[in-house]
Amino acid sequence: MPAPSPPRELSRLAALLRYEILDTPDESAFDDFTQLASHICDTPIALISLVDDHRQWFKSRLGLDVSETPRGISFCTHTIEGDGLFEVHDAQRDQRFRHNPLVTGEPHIRFYAGAPLTTPDGYNLGTLCVIDRQPRRLSEGQRDALMRLSRQIMRLFEERLQGHRYAEQAALHQALLNSAASAMVLTTADGRISGVNPTAERLFGYSERMLIDRSLTTALFPLDALVRRAAILSDELGETVEPGFAVLIAPLLEGRREMREWRLLHRNGDSVPVLLNVSAIHDEHEQLHGYIVSAYDLAHQENLQLRLQQIAAQVPGLLFQFCWRPDGSSSFPYLSEGLEDIYGLSAAEMAPGIAPIYSRVHLDDRARVLTSIRHAAATLTPWHFEHRIDHPRKGVIWIEARATPMRQADGSVLWHGLVTDITERKAEQTELDKQQEMNRRLLEALSEAVVACDAEGNLTLFNNTARLWHGLDAAQLSPEQWPQYYRLFQADGVTPMPYDQVPLLRALRGERIRNQEMTIVVHGTARHVLANADPMFASDGHQNGAVVVLHDITERKQIEVLQRDFVSTVSHELRTPLTSITASLGLICGEIVGEVPEHLQELLDIAHQNSKRLSALIDDLLDIDKLYAGKMRFEMQRQPLQPLLEQALRSNQGYAESYTVSIELGSCPAVSIEVDTMRLEQVLSNLLSNAAKYSPPGETIELWAETVDDAKVRVSVRDKGPGIADTFRERIFSKFAQADSSDTRQQGGTGLGLAISKELIEHMHGQIGFDSIPGAGACFWFELPCYPPQEAQP
Amino acid sequence: MRPLQRILHVEDVPSIQVVTRIALEKLGGFEVLSCASGQEALARAQRFAPDMILLDVMLPQMGGLELLRQLSSLIDLQHIPIVLLTGQQEEPASPAELRQLGVRKLLRKPFDPLQLATQLKEVWNAEYQ
Numbered sequence: 001m002p003a004p005s006p007p008r009e010l011s012r013l014a015a016l017l018r019y020e021i022l023d024t025p026d027e028s029a030f031d032d033f034t035q036l037a038s039h040i041c042d043t044p045i046a047l048i049s050l051v052d053d054h055r056q057w058f059k060s061r062l063g064l065d066v067s068e069t070p071r072g073i074s075f076c077t078h079t080i081e082g083d084g085l086f087e088v089h090d091a092q093r094d095q096r097f098r099h100n101p102l103v104t105g106e107p108h109i110r111f112y113a114g115a116p117l118t119t120p121d122g123y124n125l126g127t128l129c130v131i132d133r134q135p136r137r138l139s140e141g142q143r144d145a146l147m148r149l150s151r152q153i154m155r156l157f158e159e160r161l162q163g164h165r166y167a168e169q170a171a172l173h174q175a176l177l178n179s180a181a182s183a184m185v186l187t188t189a190d191g192r193i194s195g196v197n198p199t200a201e202r203l204f205g206y207s208e209r210m211l212i213d214r215s216l217t218t219a220l221f222p223l224d225a226l227v228r229r230a231a232i233l234s235d236e237l238g239e240t241v242e243p244g245f246a247v248l249i250a251p252l253l254e255g256r257r258e259m260r261e262w263r264l265l266h267r268n269g270d271s272v273p274v275l276l277n278v279s280a281i282h283d284e285h286e287q288l289h290g291y292i293v294s295a296y297d298l299a300h301q302e303n304l305q306l307r308l309q310q311i312a313a314q315v316p317g318l319l320f321q322f323c324w325r326p327d328g329s330s331s332f333p334y335l336s337e338g339l340e341d342i343y344g345l346s347a348a349e350m351a352p353g354i355a356p357i358y359s360r361v362h363l364d365d366r367a368r369v370l371t372s373i374r375h376a377a378a379t380l381t382p383w384h385f386e387h388r389i390d391h392p393r394k395g396v397i398w399i400e401a402r403a404t405p406m407r408q409a410d411g412s413v414l415w416h417g418l419v420t421d422i423t424e425r426k427a428e429q430t431e432l433d434k435q436q437e438m439n440r441r442l443l444e445a446l447s448e449a450v451v452a453c454d455a456e457g458n459l460t461l462f463n464n465t466a467r468l469w470h471g472l473d474a475a476q477l478s479p480e481q482w483p484q485y486y487r488l489f490q491a492d493g494v495t496p497m498p499y500d501q502v503p504l505l506r507a508l509r510g511e512r513i514r515n516q517e518m519t520i521v522v523h524g525t526a527r528h529v530l531a532n533a534d535p536m537f538a539s540d541g542h543q544n545g546a547v548v549v550l551h552d553i554t555e556r557k558q559i560e561v562l563q564r565d566f567v568s569t570v571s572h573e574l575r576t577p578l579t580s581i582t583a584s585l586g587l588i589c590g591e592i593v594g595e596v597p598e599h600l601q602e603l604l605d606i607a608h609q610n611s612k613r614l615s616a617l618i619d620d621l622l623d624i625d626k627l628y629a630g631k632m633r634f635e636m637q638r639q640p641l642q643p644l645l646e647q648a649l650r651s652n653q654g655y656a657e658s659y660t661v662s663i664e665l666g667s668c669p670a671v672s673i674e675v676d677t678m679r680l681e682q683v684l685s686n687l688l689s690n691a692a693k694y695s696p697p698g699e700t701i702e703l704w705a706e707t708v709d710d711a712k713v714r715v716s717v718r719d720k721g722p723g724i725a726d727t728f729r730e731r732i733f734s735k736f737a738q739a740d741s742s743d744t745r746q747q748g749g750t751g752l753g754l755a756i757s758k759e760l761i762e763h764m765h766g767q768i769g770f771d772s773i774p775g776a777g778a779c780f781w782f783e784l785p786c787y788p789p790q791e792a793q794p
Numbered sequence: 795m796r797p798l799q800r801i802l803h804v805e806d807v808p809s810i811q812v813v814t815r816i817a818l819e820k821l822g823g824f825e826v827l828s829c830a831s832g833q834e835a836l837a838r839a840q841r842f843a844p845d846m847i848l849l850d851v852m853l854p855q856m857g858g859l860e861l862l863r864q865l866s867s868l869i870d871l872q873h874i875p876i877v878l879l880t881g882q883q884e885e886p887a888s889p890a891e892l893r894q895l896g897v898r899k900l901l902r903k904p905f906d907p908l909q910l911a912t913q914l915k916e917v918w919n920a921e922y923q
Contacts (some may be wrong), residue, residue, distance in 0.1 A: 575881065575904070580809035583907040587813060590908045592820045615904045635889060 012080075013053055015123040019157050020164065022050060022057055030060035033128060033153050038062050040145045041138060043130040045107065048117075048153060049076045050126035052307070063131075064107060075131075079114035080124035085143050088112040090135035111136045113143070115150035128153055143490070183295040184283075187216050189288045191245030201557050203274075203297055205267030216293065217245045220264045222271075248278045249291065261298065290487035312336030316344070317420035322354070322403065324377060324411040330354045333414075342399060344392040362396060377413045380405050386422065398426040449529070449550040451481075451504060452536070455543060469529075469550070471522045479505045491517035492630075493526040507533035512582050517553070528557045568625050571618045578618065582611040582709035620752035626675035627759040633761055634676040640789055641713060642668045642679065642707055648684035649703065656692040656701065661687060666704030671713050673788040679760045683768075687717040687752040687780050694721030694778070713786035718779040724772040733758040733768070757782075798876075798918040802844035803828045804835045804861065805879075806853050813907055822911030830866075832856030840868050846914060847876045851886045859886055862895045872894045875921050877914060879903055 016022070030048055038046035045063035049056045056074040058067055071077055075097070079086040091110050093096040102109050112131035128150040130138075138146070168283050177184050183200035187193055193211045201207055202338050204220055211219060217226060225241065231245035233250050241250045251258050257279070263271040274295035281289040312319045318338030324330045331352045343360045348354055361369050365387035376383035383403045403417025443450050449466035451474075453459050459474035467473050470486045475483055480499045488497040499505060503513040513533040520527045533548035585608035587593055589601075596604060626632040649665050656663050673680075691701045702718045724732060733754050754768075761768045764785035801824045805811040808830070815826045828883040829835040830851050832878070836896045839847075851858035858878060865871060881885055899917050901910075905918075 001868070576807050576810065579904040580807065580813050582904055583810065583813040583817065586907045587817055587820070592908070593816060619904075 012123040012125070015119050015121070016050060016125045019125065019161055021059060021157060021160070022052060022061070026060065029156060030153065031062070034060045034062040034404050035151055037128055037130050037146060037149055038072060041113065041130040041142050042148075043111070043132045047129050047131070048126065049074070049129060050113075051076055051080055056126065059126075071104065073102055074440040075100075075102070075109070075112045076114055076127040076129060079116050079127045079129065082116075083117070085147060086112075086114045086116075086127075087138060087143075089137050093135075107131070108133050110134050113138050113146060114145045117150055117154050119154065120158070125154075125157075129735060138746075152734050167246075172413060175329065180294070180298075183297070185216060185220075185293040185295070187245075187291045187293060189290050191216050191291070192291060193219065200295070203266065203272060203295065209560070215245065217248070221265065222265055222329075225263065232405070248276075250278075252278055252280060262295075264295065273302055287717070308334075308356075309336065312338070317399075317417065317418055318340070320403075320415075320417055320419070322415040322417065323408075323412050324415070325410075338419070342391075342421060343389060346393070347555050360389050360391070362390055364388070371382055376403075377405055382409060383415070383417070386426075387514035397421055397423040399423075438636055447552070449552075450547065452545055452547040453508060453552070454545045455508075457505070457508060460545065461547075466550070469527055469552075477568070479508070487521050489521055489526070491519060491528070493519040493521060493528070496680060503531035503533035503550040507535050507548060508543075510535055510543065513548070520550075526554070528554045564625055564629065567621060571625075572623050575615065575618050575622075578611060579617050582608070585611055587737075617752075620756060623756050624752055624759070627756065628761070632763070634679060636676055636764070638674045638787060641671055641673050641786070643717075644673075644675075644680055645684070645703060645715070646704065648681060651681065652685055652688040652692070655689055659692045659695065660697040661692050661695040661699050661701055663692075663701045663703055666702055668705040669707050669713060669786075670789045671707065672789050673713065673784045673786050675764050675784065679764065683757045683760050683782065684715075686757045687782075690753060690780070691717050691719035691778075695719045696721065700793075707786065708783055711785055712783050714781050714783045716779055716781040718777060720777040723774040723778050724770065724778055725774050729772075732770070795847075795922050798822075798824065798845050798915060800825050800842065800845045801827070801914070802835065802839055802842055802847045802849075803831075804849035804853065804858070806830050806850065810850075814910065817907035817910050818914070821908065822914065824911070824914075832858075832861035835861060836864055836868065839865055843869075844874060846918060847871075847874055848879065848914065849876070849922075850879045852881060859895060861890065862897075866896075875899075875917050876899060877917055879905065886895070 007407040016396065022361070034046040034048060043063075045061075046163065047058050047062070047064060048060040049058055051074065051222060052073070055068045055071050056076050058064070059231065062068070075086075075088065078096070088094055088097060089111060091103040091112065097103050097109075097112075100109070109131055111128060111132035111134065114127035116124040117126045117128065118124050125528065128146060129500050140170055169368050177195075177197040180197055180199055182196040183203040184282045185193055185200050193214050193216050196204075196206070196208045196211055200589060204211075222338050226243040228249050229247045230241045233241040233247060237254060239252060241247060257277070259275055259580070262276045263273050263275065264276075266272050270598060272295075275298055277294045277296075279294075281292055282288045302396070302520060306648070308319075313336070314336070318341070319334070319336040320332055321334035322332050329352075332350065335347070339347065339350065343357055345356055345360070356628055358366070358370075363385070363552075369385060369387050372385050373383060375381075383401070383405065386398060388402045389397050389399050398421070399419050400422045401419045403415040405413045408414050443461070443463040449469050450463040450702040451459065451466050452461035458476065462470075462474040470488060475485065479502065482488065482502050483497045483499050488502060489495060490497050490501075497518060502563050503516050511533075513531060513536070516530055516531045516533075518531055520529060530553050531548055531640060533546060535543050536545045538544040585604060586595060589604050589608045598610045605736070623632070645665055645668055649663050684788065688701065688703065695701060699720045702717075705713055705715045708714050758768050765785060766782050768780070768782040770778055770780040772778040796907065802816060803811070803814060803818070805814060805824050811828045811830065815828050818826045827838060827844065829838060834855065835849070847862075849861065853861065856864075862871070862876065868871065871883045873894070876896045877899045878886065878892065878897050879901050880902050881903045886892065886900075887895075899913070901913065905913075
């Protein structure tokens with residue numbers, strides 16, 4: 001016995017299962033065949049046997065009680081593995097079967113004939129077989145009949161399978177119909193309703209039973225709409241279309257499948273907005289079977305539209321959807337109620353297309369509007385345009401239109417947009433423009449230079465004067481480049497200005513700059529300017545830039561120089577005669593040239609003292625002039641502090657004694673300082689002589705030094721005089737300052753001493769100051785950089 | 795030690811010249827030759843043979859420093875201390891230059907005529923003690 005090839009056997013088993021017939025109940029249709037087979041072949045037993053992997057199962061059996069037997073001993077296995085009818089004349093004499101339990105025991109088989117049940121694709125599922133308990137042989141007619149019967153059985157199997165499939169498909173269709181979100185109405189070819197789905201029942205308010213066999217158009221369509229549509233279609237198709245079912249199928253016959261909005265009728269008379277689609281149903285022979293009409297409920301969409309309308313009503317202006325087709329025609333699928341407000345057009349006046357709106361565009365703007373729309377449509381870029389409208393009610397108004405174009409599948413361009421009335425804003429803008437123009441003219445007319453920058457440091461404004469002074473206009477530069485590009489120098493006119501000191505940049509960093517002196521040098525000519533700069537702030541308080549105003553002080557500087565030269569010259573000229581007067585009086589009063597008569601002595605002393613004071617005043621004037629002009633030379637020398645203080649004490653002791661006060665030198669740290677010896681002496685003399693002048697008689701002036709930190713030493717001079725009045729504190733180091741004007745005469749002195757001391761100390765890299773409680777004395781001090789004493793002078 | 799006796803004094807302003815000479819003669823007991831210009835000093839210095847020279851740095855035509863340079867070719871200035879009178883305004887030269895020209899002391903105007911003789915003696919004593 002050849003072993004069946006396993007893959008073929010698996011396919012055969014799959015085919016068997018496909019027919020879904022194993023273990024099904026008895027069926028008379030199959031029993032008829034076993035009856036017939038038994039009768040024709042004259043055998044007591046006939047079976048329809050199906051062979052699966054381990055058994056043969058009998059769909060129909062005649063003359064046998066068991067419903068299945070194991071496959072291993074089955075005769076049918078041999079039939080299905082062969083080809084055509086298989087016959088065993090006497091099993092006891094057949095090597096293959098003589099020991100088969102079905103032969104040796106019940107049902108004692110001697111004869112077997114099986115016709116295979118072959119599927120259309122060639123698989124043998126089982127057999128129609130006849131069995132006898134005695135040996136025999138079938139006639140040719142009997143064999144032929146058995147084969148025919150087996151083929152009929154197979155046909156029955158096929159039908160059963162098809163039946164199953166149809167039932168499944170029908171159930172699926174029904175389920176689809178039932179669950180569809182759209183209402184589905186099936187009609188016959190002539191438009192009578194043959195079925196509706198539950199959605200349709202719900203949408204129209206009818207049960208299926210109430211609609212069956214009624215004309216679809218009569219039942220659900222309003223007549224006037226049918227009549228209108230029929231008229232349009234007749235026109236389009238060039239033949240009469242009746243206002244009935246034909247309205248729905250006429251486009252279909254033309255090959256147009258269309259979705260169209262209809263307002264159908266609910267059972268209660270309400271209008272039901274739907275989107276309608278009609279498809280023809282053809283059977284397998286291309287015979288028209290009927291139509292399926294699907295209606296998508298638009299009520300929800302209409303609700304949305306209503307909401308859109310409500311929203312649009314809140315939007316100032318006009319919302320629109322505009323469609324521009326390739327053939328040049330256009331339409332507005334949506335227009336909000338702002339139409340009247342913006343264009344002075346009612347919905348009724350809106351013909352399809354853009355013409356009515358276009359006619360409202362101000363004549364001078366039309367060409368530009370059209371060009372810009374075309375450009376936006378061609379490039380599919382958002383359209384934004386401001387133009388005028390001739391409004392029938394409001395006159396000329398300004399509008400701003402924005403729209404975004406989108407290319408549609410059919411080549412048309414769909415725009416969504418918003419149009420707003422900006423007449424008021426335009427008016428404000430115009431007013432603002434006027435003001436800005438005014439400001440601009442003002443700026444240009446100013447004799448001051450004005451330069452501004454934005455928050456990022458980009459120069460945004462150079463007025464006429466600024467351009468003139470710099471010989472340049474605003475350029476795209478980083479602030480680091482400003483000083484070089486715009487030729488900025490410090491007040492001296494030679495030192496380039498470090499960029500972080502440029503007034504505009506300082507203002508950009510939040511500072512308010514007042515009267516910073518600087519120089520602009522163009523073509524070798526220095527222009528001295530005073531800069532005033534301020535940060536600029538936006539209305540929300542954020543800094544959005546800075547502005548600097550430059551005031552030309554070149555002329556003033558020149559006058560100052562002239563004045564200084566004058567003072568200097570005059571002082572010089574005064575000094576020589578004064579020196580000889582003072583010296584002569586000194587010699588006379590010192591009785592060097594002879595005894596002075598007593599009655600002359602007092603007058604000569606007055607002349608001598610005042611000529612000395614005059615000399616000192618002139619010297620101070622010349623000093624301060626030199627300091628301010630930067631012409632004083634300093635011979636800086638590193639030297640121990642203590643001897644300097646001792647020298648100052650010696651030099652001023654005599655002066656102090658003339659006021660009957662003494663000077664006491666207190667502690668002094670062993671440090672060195674780097675100073676011009678004479679200039680430091682000058683400062684100390686000034687402080688000590690001031691202290692002497694303001695000390696009450698008999699008091700002591702304290703002079704001492706102390707280190708402030710490792711790098712600084714402070715030298716202090718304390719008196720027990722009246723102290724410094726609060727009102728005087730701020731002016732004390734300025735020129736010609738004395739506690740009050742009567743002091744000058746009372747105390748002697750020029751009022752320049754402290755101003756000179758301050759300049760001198762600062763030139764030697766120090767600081768000067770004072771502490772004072774009015775009425776309790778004053779303590780003047782200066783601080784200078786100090787060094788360890790052992791350090792040699794560099 | 796030889797005492798300071800002969801002083802060559804160069805000063806163009808007559809009034810100051812007179813006051814200075816009187817102060818030096820009366821207070822110091824010196825013999826003073828006053829010259830009104832550099833040229834005069836050049837012409838008379840060699841014969842006068844001064845112990846010390848006191849001169850104003852601001853002289854017309856020939857400045858005090860120029861005078862010193864020319865004078866050094868006529869007489870040996872090495873042992874003649876020089877005292878320079880300067881106004882507050884002038885910075886004649888750097889200390890090094892001044893030292894090189896033999897300047898021992900710088901007196902700022904206005905000087906106190908009563909102190910002048912003492913100051914010159916101090917310079918002299920510092921030189922020869």
